Amino acid sequence: MSRVTDSSGKWIGWAFFADLGNALALTFSYMFSKSVTMQYPDKEKWLPYSRYRGHHFLKRDEEGEIKCVACELCARICPCYCIEVVPYEDEKGNRRPAKFEIDMARCLFCGLCEDACPADAIALGQQYEFSSFSSHDLVVGRDDLLAKPGKANAGGAVVSACLNTQENVLVKTSKQQGYNWWRNIRRT
Ligand code: SF4
Numbered sequence: 001m002s003r004v005t006d007s008s009g010k011w012i013g014w015a016f017f018a019d020l021g022n023a024l025a026l027t028f029s030y031m032f033s034k035s036v037t038m039q040y041p042d043k044e045k046w047l048p049y050s051r052y053r054g055h056h057f058l059k060r061d062e063e064g065e066i067k068c069v070a071c072e073l074c075a076r077i078c079p080c081y082c083i084e085v086v087p088y089e090d091e092k093g094n095r096r097p098a099k100f101e102i103d104m105a106r107c108l109f110c111g112l113c114e115d116a117c118p119a120d121a122i123a124l125g126q127q128y129e130f131s132s133f134s135s136h137d138l139v140v141g142r143d144d145l146l147a148k149p150g151k152a153n154a155g156g157a158v159v160s161a162c163l164n165t166q167e168n169v170l171v172k173t174s175k176q177q178g179y180n181w182w183r184n185i186r187r188t
Pocket residue numbers: 074077078079080081082083102106107108109110111112113114
């Protein structure tokens with residue numbers, strides 16, 4: 001009986017040793033592989049895939065009119081109740097949003113508002129840099145949502161970028177990725 005216990009103990013010991021060897025081999029292999037550290041945000045930024053659900057934006061139609069028909073479906077489906085829409089009727093008799101606000105501090109970026117919209121008027125873009133020290137700044141209105149960048153043509157890549165301290169344009173990319181949506185990221 002004790003001989004069986006001895007031999008299984010020996011095998012368990014060897015198994016642990018093999019595991020330790022594997023882990024050390026992995027660690028050493030990383031020492032000689034290419035570094036994946038990104039020089040964020042001064043020199044490089046990650047451009048997410050277009051399926052990424054970042055900051056919302058409102059769309060315009062071909063005539064430049066806001067696509068939103070203020071049906072309030074997005075507000076009703078939102079699980080966080082963070083969208084507020086107040087409709088009005090314009091001079092052509094079209095229903096439009098007089099007020100359209102999203103509280104980004106409450107949003108969980110589920111994308112249900114985008115899915116529910118019957119007018120393809122709202123979407124979640126690739127912009128992810130909008131943190132703020134004040135929760136008031138995170139309540140974004142209609143005009144700001146219209147000015148937000150839409151989806152870039154590319155995604156899933158590191159783009160070279162440099163911080164620029166000039167007014168209005170604080171971040172610019174040296175490579176064109178669809179369009180330069182970094183320009184909307186920070187404001188003075
Ligand atoms: S992404 Fe989800 S939580 Fe955020 S506003 Fe849309 S429905 Fe609401």
